[in-house]
Amino acid sequence: MSAVTTQDLTKDFLTGFWRPVPKRALDCLTLEVPTGGVFGLLGPNGAGKSTTLKLLMGLLWPTRGTARILGLPPGDTAARQRLGFLPENPTFYDHLTAEELLSYFAGLFGYRGEARRRRVEYVLDLVGLAADRRRPLRQYSKGMVQRVGLAQALVNDPELVVLDEPMSGLDPIGRRDVRAMIAALGAEGRTVLFSSHILTDAEELCERVAIIARGRLVAEGRVADLASRHVTGWRLTVSGGDDEVLARVVPGGTVERLADGRAVVNLHGETRPEPVIAALAGAGLRLESVIPRRESLEDVFVRALNGDAGDDAAARAGRGEVAAR
Amino acid sequence: MTPTLRRIGLVAWHVFKEGVRDRVLYAIGAFALLLVASAILIAQITAGQDVKIIKDLGLAVIELAGVLMAIVIGVGLVAREIDRRSIFSLLTKPLPRWEFVVGKFAGLLLTVMVNVAGMTAALFLMLTFAHFRMTPEYRAVLDAPVVDPRLLLVMVMIGAELALLIAVALFFSTFSSSALLSIVFTVGLYLAGLLSQDLRRFGDIVDVSPAVAWVVQAVGWIIPAFSAFDIKSQVVHGLPLPDGFVPMTLAYAALYATALIAASVGLFSRREFK
Amino acid sequence: MLRGLAGILVVAAGIGAAAAVLHARDVDGPLPIPAERLLYLRSGQAADRLFLNFDALAADVYWMRAIQHYGRDRKSPRIEGRFELLQPLLDLTTTLDPHFNIVYRFGAIFLSMDPPNGPGRPDQGIELLEKGLRHNPHRWQYAHDIGFVHYWHTGDYLQAAEWFERAAAMEGAPDWLHQVAAITRAEGGDRDGARQLLAEILNSGEGYLVSAAERALAQLDALDALDQLAAIIERYREATGQRPGSWQDLVAARYLRGVPADPTGVPFAYDPATGRVSLHPSSSLLPLPQGMRHD
Structure with missing residues (x-):
């Protein structure tokens, strides 16, 4: 069973006070997040990621379409019992301590007495806030607040963890810690669904991603599949030999010199590296590294967005709309 | 205890905890205590009327402080959660929205009542002090006993008034996204409610067209009648209250507040959080 | 939609019930x-x-x-x-x-x-x-009103005339005040004088006083009517040797065309025992100003 499924999920927001006009934030999103593992929902700012997550959480009502979360409709109390949610840039109550906040939320999940105390202690430890548990939240740094946010999402030992931009606004150390926590959650067999506009995070963490732009799904699949379909070449680093030798040995590639005297040979397109490596060895050059140049998620992303933009422009032209508004 | 009651209790307890740690509450409470204490000073310069003045001023200040707390904290109950986005975390917990609204109401009621009780204790302390400074002959000529248990009846009525006011503040804060607007609405309705008795008697005004009188009187009946809870002067002067007056007033407050909370729940359950 | 409507109805019913309780309380035992x-x-x-x-x-x-x-x-x-x-x-x-x-x-x-x-x-x-x-x-109106109260309610025409004169002397006072003052001084307490004064007030368009002046004029008319009726009864007594038993006797004897009524339409009261005519106790013109003599 999938952790999350959506079918034609659509959301219009009314904008304008006097004469509200609907503005489409999410357009017919059909998506499936399998149980277990880390799933990334990617897209530029304003693409509809937060809208999607809030629809799943029952904070917004869909204009059209349906969503199921853990097999139940969004907002169902039984589903909420089994999931955790970290909103974007959370802030909590000024006058509570981390311990009090988590204890409050744990109570809402039905933890009582000793079990409640132990659970709070456990998640505080998990996010590394055990030492600061008795300080009021208003004294916390941004990174610490984000950890509290993670802790409150995990306080009920959820099957499904939904994180909205969990890494945004954090310093490099903070990002690394959060990344490690997400990876650990995935490794424990929970389903993690997170949104991000930062692709390197997703590339490292996710098995699968969905890319949305302007409210529409533009690509979806395993990260390996999405990227490796487009191997663009190889990069060989060698030392020794001069440009003349290299040019002779590597007819199909380009050569560049590094500052330390080593050379980088770039092979493009369908050129296979094996014959080149054999030739390099034959010419007495020392091979230092061979790296396949795969298309990164960023390339996929940019291509997807451009393609979508092209479609969009074409669609507009087809409907005869004036593009310059 | 059922899970529902437990969750409502948790929300209420949280409101109370946040409330009593808020500086606003301290400010109002300190101001009120200062004023109640100053009644002693004022009483010194109004020969012979000191007990009446202490009671008048004390009761008025307690009511006013309660009103301020109810409005200032009440309109922020939901607005602040939305501002700080903590509402996203809270409402995705297994907490039905109606429990959230009822919990908020109960929590603020608890907060305000604890404060009112504290101020009442201070007032009684002062009255006890005044009691022992007076000669028995002097005490004998007063309208009402110095330490008058009927003052607690006034407190019960003030409590009912504040419960209704909290329901009004909560109602506005459940659909308005601006705390300032909620304050304006709540204060406006409170002032109108204080004048509601005059509105209900509008027909007594000579030379007004029946249609106008009808409309004004209807408004007088529909808006919450905050003026209906005032028995201060009645009690201070030791005058009797009609039978059933207090229970009927409490029933009024309970019915009206329940209707308002139901409306708040209805509106809040449909609300979206962008 | 239907649920929303039901919700509104429930809330309205709650507030209505609350108002009913409040009403019951105020009828049952209103706070004195x-x-x-x-x-x-x-x-x-x-x-x-x-x-x-x-x-x-x-x-x-x-x-x-x-x-x-x-x-x-x-x-x-x-x-x-x-x-x-x-x-x-x-x-x-x-x-x-x-x-x-x-x-x-x-x-x-x-x-x-x-x-x-x-x-x-x-x-x-x-x-x-x-x-x-x-x-x-600077408000001449107040001085004028004092004059009016003296004229109509205390019957002190001298004071009334003085206040009308003071009002007339004030800046911005209209000319008709001089007239009013003069009439009051010359014919204070006289019905015709009073009529002239009231007519001036009616013409002045002083809205707030107009209804008071109209009422006063009606009272003057009633006083006149009472005098005339007394005279008619006297003539009937002289002609028949006895007082009329009721208004009907006067109508039958063609002294009156119908049962006489005061300017507000309420019939005058007649007491056959004493022969006195008066305003009906329910008349809104009561009480009549006293001491208003006829010339």
């Missing part, structure tokens, strides 16, 4: 509203300080209360303590807002009205207007 409650502050000066910057607003509230008090007591059958709060309320209102024009003028008329339409305290009415003059010395 002693002076204490309406006039928690008897001293206008204390109130003035207490209300800080909002004394004008407080004045409005007290003015509304004054009108309500007047209206309620006028409708109520009670005798004791009728209108007893009118003067303190008006005094408080004008202390809070000394330039509250309408309060002086309406208030003085209310206060001067004879029972059962008012407390019958022209002295308080005049006091209120004099207070108004102290705070607004």
